[in-house]
Amino acid sequence: MIRVMVIDDEALVRSGFELILGQDPDIDVVATSDGRSALEQIDHYGPDVVLLDIRMPDIDGLAILRAVLARPQPPVVAMLTTFDADEYVLQSLRLGASGFLLKDTDPHQLAMLVKTLAAGGVVLSPTVTRSVIRGFTAGEAVAAAGAAIERLSDRERLVLGYIAAGRSNREIAELIQHSTGTVKDDVSAILAKLGVGTRVEAALIAQQAGLLDRSAP
Structure with missing residues (x-):
């Protein structure tokens, strides 16, 4: 069972991801959170995979990423974004994120991508633009x-x-x-x-x- 946590400032996004991923028998969404309580929840639930909003108004997603990856046994982290050519994407990849997903990723692909992350694979949204690759x-x-x-x-x-x-x-x-x-x-x-x-x-x-x-x- 893959333990997943979704961190996003929008409740609708959190509930949507939880609903979609919860339909897969191999995935357990152990928690969802906004940015303010994210680190506390990660430490409490110990997820295998974290889907982390890259931009939140109350706390920088990159700051959470840095803190999470500094843990002795960090989960795999993939960033959530609405932009496939966002400068924050480049920074997150350089910091050690295992990839990123657009928030409008096809629901039928979402569980498969989470399983790829859990298995140690790299996940880059299918719409990764050439500008992102060139920028990196x-x-x-x-x-x-x-x-x-x-x-x-x-x-x-x-x-x-x-x-x-x-x-x-x-x-x-x-x-x-x-x-x-x-x-x-x-x-x-x-x-x-x-x-x-x-x-x-x-x-x-x-x-x-x-x-x-x-x-x-």
Whole structure:
């Protein structure tokens, strides 16, 4: 059972997400909260996945993100936003969010995306714009990452494509018919070669390089 918490300043959004996710037998929405009581509720309920509004009037969603990820065993956090090209999105990804969802995400996809997050995958809204990717991978970092991609082995390049597609290590292991341990080693090597610290950064670089389009489904 995946324990999920939804944090948003709008009660209608919270209740909507709770209703949709609550229909999946593998998901338990343990709590919903506005920003003011978010950290207290997270510590109390210990969710596996937190869906966090990126902009709230009473408290900055990025401040909550920083505080949550500073916990010894933090949950996976994905940001909720109404804008797919929001500067706050870039900041949240750099801080370590595992992705972001638009608030109008197709309800039929929502549970699947939460499961991807819980499994360790990356979730980027299907409407992630090129401007978001370019903003995240701008300047000299792009050139350096592009050169680094060329130094990846064929298997590492394939694994990177699957990371960009949101696949977890277990799923990648099944797809390439190697052990999960081998995939973990590949992911560590990919992050080191690309000079990034998170799967999200690697995923955005892969999208910029077009690897997602060339990876198998």
